[in-house]
Amino acid sequence: xxxxxxxxxxxxxxxxxxxxxxxxxxxxxxxxxxxxxxxxxxxxxxxxxxxxxxxxxxxxxxxxxxxxxxxxxxxxxxxxxxxxxxxxxxxxxxxxxxxxxxxxxxxxxxxxxxxxxxxxxxxxxxxxxxxxxxxxxxxxxxxxxxxxxxxxxxxxxxxxxxxxxxxxxxxxxxxxxxxxxxxxxxxxxxxxxxxxxxxxxxxxxxxxxxxxxxxxxxxxxxxxxxxxxxxxxxxxxxxxxxxxxxxxxxxxxxxxxxxxxxxxxxxxxxxxxxxxxxxxxxxxxxxxxxxxxxxxxxxxxxxxxxxxxxxxxxxxxxxxxxxxxxxxxxxxxxxxxxxxxxxxxxxxxxxxxxxxxxxxxxxxxxxxxxxxxxxxxxxxxxxxxxxxxxxxxxxxxxxxxxxxxxxxxxxxxxxxxxxxxxxxxxxxxxxxxxxxxxxxxxxxxxxxxxxxxxxxxxxxxxxxxxxxxxxxxxxxxxxxxxxxxxxxxxxxxxxxxxxxxxxxxxxxxxxxxxxxxxxxxxxxxxxxxxxxxxxxxxxxxxxxxxxxxxxxxxxxxxxxxxxxxxxxxxxxxxxxxxxxxxxxxxxxxxxxxxxxxxxxxxxxxxxxxxxxxxxxxxxxxxxxxxxxxxxxxxxxxxxxxxxxxxxxxxxxxxxxxxxxxxxxxxxxxxxxxxxxx
Numbered sequence: 156x157x158x159x160x161x162x163x164x165x166x167x168x169x170x171x172x173x174x175x176x177x178x179x180x181x182x183x184x185x186x187x188x189x190x191x192x193x194x195x196x197x198x199x200x201x202x203x204x205x206x207x208x209x210x211x212x213x214x215x216x217x218x219x220x221x222x223x224x225x226x227x228x229x230x231x232x233x234x235x236x237x238x239x240x241x242x243x244x245x246x247x248x249x250x251x252x253x254x255x256x257x258x259x260x261x262x263x264x265x266x267x268x269x270x271x272x273x274x275x276x277x278x279x280x281x282x283x284x285x286x287x288x289x290x291x292x293x294x295x296x297x298x299x300x301x302x303x304x305x306x307x308x309x310x311x312x313x314x315x316x317x318x319x320x321x322x323x324x325x326x327x328x329x330x331x332x333x334x335x336x337x338x339x340x341x342x343x344x345x346x347x348x349x350x351x352x353x354x355x356x357x358x359x360x361x362x363x364x365x366x367x368x369x370x371x372x373x374x375x376x377x378x379x380x381x382x383x384x385x386x387x388x389x390x391x392x393x394x395x396x397x398x399x400x401x402x403x404x405x406x407x408x409x410x411x412x413x414x415x416x417x418x419x420x421x422x423x424x425x426x427x428x429x430x431x432x433x434x435x436x437x438x439x440x441x442x443x444x445x446x447x448x449x450x451x452x453x454x455x456x457x458x459x460x461x462x463x464x465x466x467x468x469x470x471x472x473x474x475x476x477x478x479x480x481x482x483x484x485x486x487x488x489x490x491x492x493x494x495x496x497x498x499x500x501x502x503x504x505x506x507x508x509x510x511x512x513x514x515x516x517x518x519x520x521x522x523x524x525x526x527x528x529x530x531x532x533x534x535x536x537x538x539x540x541x542x543x544x545x546x547x548x549x550x551x552x553x554x555x556x557x558x559x560x561x562x563x564x565x566x567x568x569x570x571x572x573x574x575x576x577x578x579x580x581x582x583x584x585x586x587x588x589x590x591x592x593x594x595x596x597x598x599x600x601x602x603x604x605x606x607x608x609x610x611x612x613x614x615x616x617x618x619x620x621x622x623x624x625x626x627x628x629x630x631x632x633x634x635x636x637x638x639x640x641x642x643x644x645x646x647x648x649x650x651x652x653x654x655x656x657x658x659x660x661x662x663x664x665x666x667x668x669x670x671x672x673x674x675x676x677x678x679x680x681x682x683x684x685x686x687x688x689x690x691x692x693x694x695x696x697x698x699x700x701x702x703x704x705x706x707x708x709x710x711x712x713x714x715x716x717x718x719x720x721x722x723x724x725x726x727x728x729x730x731x732x733x734x735x736x737x738x739x740x741x742x743x744x745x746x747x748x749x750x751x752x753x754x755x756x757x758x759x760x761x762x763x764x765x766x767x768x769x770x771x772x773x774x775x776x777x778x779x780x781x782x783x784x785x786x787x788x789x790x791x792x793x794x795x796x797x798x799x800x801x802x803x804x805x806x807x808x809x810x811x812x813x814x815x816x817x818x819x820x821x822x823x824x825x826x827x828x829x830x831x832x
Contacts, residue, residue, distance in 0.1 A: 182654045183757035184768045188775060196819025199809075200799040203771035213777045216497075218490035219786075221776025221795055222647055226626050230642070234503045234624070237517050251513045254585040255506060258598075261591040262472075262502035268591060269474045273364050275590035276473065279465045280364065283458050289449060292457065293418040297425030299464065303599030305329055306464040307385070307445045312428075312606050314614045314633035315435065316402050319685030322609040324423075324434040326410075327401075328389045328441035331382040332467055334489055335789050339386035345784060349488060354379060356484040360466045363476050370459075377456035378463045381448055388440040392789065393724045395438075398632075398680055398687055403436045410436060414446035428610045471501075472592045491781030507624065509598045512578040515623035515641075519573045523623070523641040528572045530651060531644055534658070534743075535569050535637070538666045541743035542735075545832060551702065556695040563673060563683040568616055568636035572644075573623035578605075628665050630672035632681040637669040647772050655747050656762035660769030663740035664733075671735030671832055675728040676703055699831065706730050706805075706829045713797055716783045721797060729792045733802045735832035741766065741808050763812035771799045805829040 190205020213220050238259050246252040261267075279302075286295060299306060309329035315321050333339060333353050338346050357375040366374060395401060411419050413436075423431045436442060449457065470481040478495070486492040495501070507514055546552070546560050583601040585594050609615070616634045621627060623641040626648075630637050643649070649662040672678045679699065682690050691699070710723035710730060723730070744766060753762035760768065774795035786794060793801055803809045804823040815822055 182652065183657060183760065183765050184772055186758050186760075188772055189768070194819065195813045196815035196821055198800065199767075199803055199813075199821060200771060200774070200796045203768050203799065204775035207772070207775040208777050211775075211777065213779065215493035216495065218486075218492045218782035219776055219778040219795075221778075222773060223626060224776070226642075226645070230624065230626070231500050231503050233522070234507065234514060234518075235499060237514070237521070238503070238506065249581070249584075251510070251580055254580065254583060255510055255513060257585045257587045258509060258594060259502050259506055261587060261594060262505055263498060264591075265475070265498060271590055272474050273477075275592035276364055276466065276469055279469075280462055283461045283465065286454065286458060289416070289454055289457070290418070292449060292461075293422050294425060295461065296417070297422050299461065300426065301600055301603050302596045303603070304464045304468045306461055307448070308442060312610045314685065315404075316398060316633065316681075316687040317404070319633045319681075320614055322612055322614055324428060324431055324610060325437060326434055326442065327437035328385075330385045330441075330445070331389070332464075333382065334485070334785070336386045336389045336391065337788060339383045350379070352484055352488045356480060357463060359480045360470055360477060361463070363480070364462075364466050373455075374459040374463065377452070377459040381452065381456070381460045384448060385441065385444060388444045390438050390441075392791070393722070396677060396725070396728065396791070398677055401437045402687060403439060404433055405436050406433055407431060410434065410442070413439070414442045416446040416449040427604075427607055430611065469592050469595075472595050489781065489785050491779035505595075507622065509595070510580060510583075511622035511624075512574070512619075513580055515573060516577050518624045519641055523572060523644075524651075527641075527644040527649065527651065531571045531639060531649070531662070532569070534663060535571070535639075535666055537743045537746065538663060538670060538739055539564060539567065541746060542667065542670050542739045542832070545739060545742060549832075551698045551830075552695050553692055556691050559682070559690045560674060563635065564670070566635065566683050567670065567673070568634055570619065570636060570638040572639075572641045574619040575617060628669050630669040630678060631685075632673070632678050633685040635673065635681070635683060635685045637666070637673075639666070639669075647769070654757060654762065654765065655744060656753065656757075656765040657769045659740050659744035659747075660766035661773055663743060664736040664770050664773075666736070667739035667743070668732040668736030670739065671732040672728065674735070674832055675731040676700075677728050702829060702831045703727060703731065705827070706734070706831075709805075709823075709829065710793065710797070710801060713801060715787050715794060715797070716780055719784060719787060721793060721801075722787060725791055726793045729798075730802070731831060733793075733798055734805055734829055737770065737802060737806050738832060741806070761812065763808065767803065767806075767809050767812055771803075774798050 186206075187210070188204060188207040190201050190209075193202040193205055195202040207222075211220060211225065217224060238255060241252045241256045244252065246256055282298070283295060286292060296306065300310065307330040309327045311325050311327075312322050313325060315323040331339060333349065338349050338353075340346075354375050357378050358371045361371045361374045362368075390401070405413075407419055407423070411417075423429065452460075467481070470477040472478075482492075482495045486495065496504075543561055543564055546557055546564070549557065552560070580601075582604075584597055589597075614634065616636065619638065619640075620631065621629060621638060621640050625640045626642045626645075628637070628639045628643055643665065644662070646653075647661055648665060649658055673681075676699075679691070680687055680689070682688050689696075707723035707727055710721045710726055713721040715721050756762075757765055776795050778794070783794065786792075792798070800821060804821045805828045807825070807828070809815065810822075817824070
């Protein structure tokens with residue numbers, strides 16, 4: 156478990172090969188992506204991306220296919236090529252190459268996986284079955300957490316929100332695995348259908364694990380009852396976005412009083428943090444409910460629940476029966492996917508997750524051009540200057556708050572490309588004689604030890620929380636950092652041959668987006684040092700909230716499918732960052748012109764039009780209805796269509812660029828447009 160970051164998009168995707176188009180064409184956007192029959196002011200998303208959507212239909216393995224997935228497909232090929240290069244050599248036992256190659260080989264060996272069946276699971280289920288008294292649950296819980304399984308609650312070690320220089324232990328709600336709290340609680344048709352399919356999944360996987368029919372029914376009933384009880388007391392996703400409401404510094408003694416049916420000192424001792432005295436309990440009610448569950452349920456029901464956490468976590472690393480059943484629920488039922496990705500793609504993704512910086516080091520050495528890093532740093536500097544100018548000119552903010560906002564902006568910790576120090580994987584053992592699942596457990600334990608080794612130690616502000624081959628970016632409030640991995644510095648985000656208007660419309664907005672996260676409804680509550688503290692005047696905070704509510708209400712009124720509306724409160728932070736990123740990047744682009752109008756057009760479009768078309772291209776994609784519903788419920792980002800059609804109507808320059816008037820469907824009167832940063 157890790158503290159949530161403010162990321163540009165929820166998709167974590169990897170590297171791709173450089174664009175092969177000629178430099179002349181690279182100057183502007185690809186006009187083949189457009190649907191010029193559409194009216195820009197009525198549906199700019201269709202106008203800018205309609206051609207792309209036709210030429211990139213949804214594939215059976217996807218619930219959503221967009222530009223990110225297009226990059227992902229190319230990146231998977233590239234990572235596979237890097238792994239295949241390893242296979243061509245003799246690799247010393249214990250070397251990174253040996254670990255990469257052997258783990259990939261284990262993932263690809265379908266014959267062995269199907270022969271082993273449920274055998275790799277049995278030792279783990281046996282430990283749970285051997286529990287004879289509830290007092291023994293604490294030790295088993297600790298072992299499960301170390302192995303990457305999280306029954307009842309979640310945990311992580313990271314910065315103390317109110318003392319950002321020190322890593323502490325955080326305990327947070329969890330323990331339900333259907334995908335979202337509301338799926339257990341809502342009585343609409345979709346939630347009811349998902350509950351039925353989830354029970355089917357539980358029963359299938361218990362059956363595959365060797366349980367008889369009678370136990371399978373008892374197990375599914377126990378799992379659903381316990382997970383539903385946990386869901387009932389869990390905070391909503393909207394409430395989880397309030398960092399103040401989710402910070403409760405307490406002592407271990409106070410934790411023991413709140414949840415007495417877990418032997419906390421023994422638990423922490425087993426985790427390797429014996430000296431713990433205080434922790435952050437993110438949500439108060441869920442942990443008390445865990446204690447009630449342990450006390451109130453039979454030992455056998457608790458063992459069924461713990462076993463489910465093992466089985467469900469392992470299912471993707473066992474035979475085809477397990478992985479197919481898991482996909483039927485998490486892929487088909489939840490997202491609408493039709494088929495699983497090919498095995499080699501799943502194997503590449505697993506390697507990227509288990510040995511990410513090792514793969515990153517190989518990628519950077521072969522594919523990342525140093526010139527991109529320099530240009531990116533220049534862009535970041537230009538965006539910082541533009542945001543600083545915008546802060547200075549805000550009419551709604553007082554001088555005292557402005558000064559502190561500028562102070563925070565000026566000390567942003569900027570990370571571009573890749574870390575200066577690579578992670579050491581020497582203590583991770585990958586052994587081909589052991590099962591795929593056993594190696595995954597060792598990898599989980601390695602990651603656990605890495606995280607918990609930071610407990611009660613200073614925060615390392617140079618640590619990267621994404622790998623270099625991730626096409627994404629993030630803002631971390633605890634370290635006040637913005638990070639842009641190497642792999643995002645490629646088309647359609649960044650193209651060294653393109654006109655400034657194109658790059659500022661894409662990567663420039665990404666930079667501005669992450670900067671704005673430092674001042675959105677969550678990020679603004681952290682100071683320049685990353686501490687959760689109120690640095691705003693009362694009047695300025697009130698004005699901010701009034702302006703933010705306009706954005707909440709605007710997105711609440713958007714219908715995403717049938718009668719389902721977007722969630723303005725859940726997506727507020729990302730929507731503020733999109734709106735701010737556009738404003739800041741547009742100003743930074745205007746600064747490059749030094750007051751002059753860029754006169755020549757590119758492929759029939761002005762530079763201003765190219766800026767906004769470039770931005771929209773980033774969000775081009777097709778999506779299934781099931782995925783629209785799933786993401787609207789769980790994703791703090793608006794859907795791609797509405798990151799265009801919902802954001803641009805609040806940008807004055809967009810109206811000027813495309814001549815949008817009150818006769819157009821997307822028109823918002825100037826006095827009703829959101830103006831925050």
